[in-house]
Amino acid sequence: MTRGKNATPTTQAKRGQIAMWMLTKFAMIFFIIALSMVLLSLSDAEKGGLCRTQAARIGEGVRGAITQVVNSPVEDERKVYSLESVLSTGKADFERYSLMFTHHAYGDGKHEIRVTLSSQSTDCVYERAAPFKAYEQDENNGFRLFLQGATYNPENHSILLEPSKPGDRSRYAVIVKCREKSYPYHQYLFLEDCRKDDPNECLSLNSGLPLACCGWEEPGGCDAASADAGDTT
Structure with a gap:
């Protein structure tokens, strides 16, 4: 009888130890799961922030290039912006993206090229947006805008650049401006979605519409060449 009575507290103590051990294990598992969720949330937030930073850097770079060419005192100018194929969101994570250039004309006479990534x-x-003065606002100092690329949409006056498209991807955004070499000295602005490997094969001052509109050709060559070339103004 004595041995049976002495065994009861020992058994209860062991059961208590087992219960405490199980509670400790469950608490540790819960803590690990909660910590993992917090770290995962922070990782997603960090990736999102990095992606937004990359998008802003590329978008602002393209918009800045357009603004610089438009406002430059040089009459004939060409700028080529190289497009990255993807947005980096981490060490091994990437995001596909596209760029759209859209010509917006407002009722108050203002014009802009909206850059959307x-x-x-x-x-x-x-x-x-990159504002610019259109030809209809000022025939002497305004631009006739041409958007050139395979994805030109005449309905909303836009072109879609596809830097992440497999194969035939957009590699460069090309901005060209020029002025006629004879009266009435009109100005032209060209934005091209160039998918060539070599930027020298993209639109230049000595090729395509810039040459027809602003070269030393007879007047009227530009109108004939631009009949179906994405004139948005």
Whole structure:
């Protein structure tokens, strides 16, 4: 009887130790799961922030190049902006994206080229405008704008650049401006979606419409060459 009575507290103590051990294990598992969720959330936030930074850098770079060419005192100028194939969101994570140039004309006479960067992630976007003076506002100092590329959409006056498209991807955004060499000295602005490997094969002052519009050719050559070339103004 004595041995049976002495065994009861020992058994209860062991059961208590087992219960405490199980509670400790469950607490550790819960803590690990909670910590993992916090770290995963922070990682997603960090990736989203990095992607937005990359989108803003590319979008602002393209918009800045357009603005620089438009406002430059040089009459004939060409700038080539190399497009990265993807947006980096981490050491081994990437995001596909596209760029759209859209000509907006407002009722008050203002004109702008809206630069829109879109990606698979709704948070990783960019949109800002580069204002410019159009020909209809000022025949002497305004621009006739041409958007050139395979994806030109005449309905909304836009072109879609596809830097992440497999194979035939957009490699360069080319900005060219020029002025006629004879009266009435009109100005022209060209934005091209260039998919050539060599930027020297993209639109230049000595090729295509810039040559026809602003070269030392007879007047009227530009109108004939630009009949179906994405004139948005």
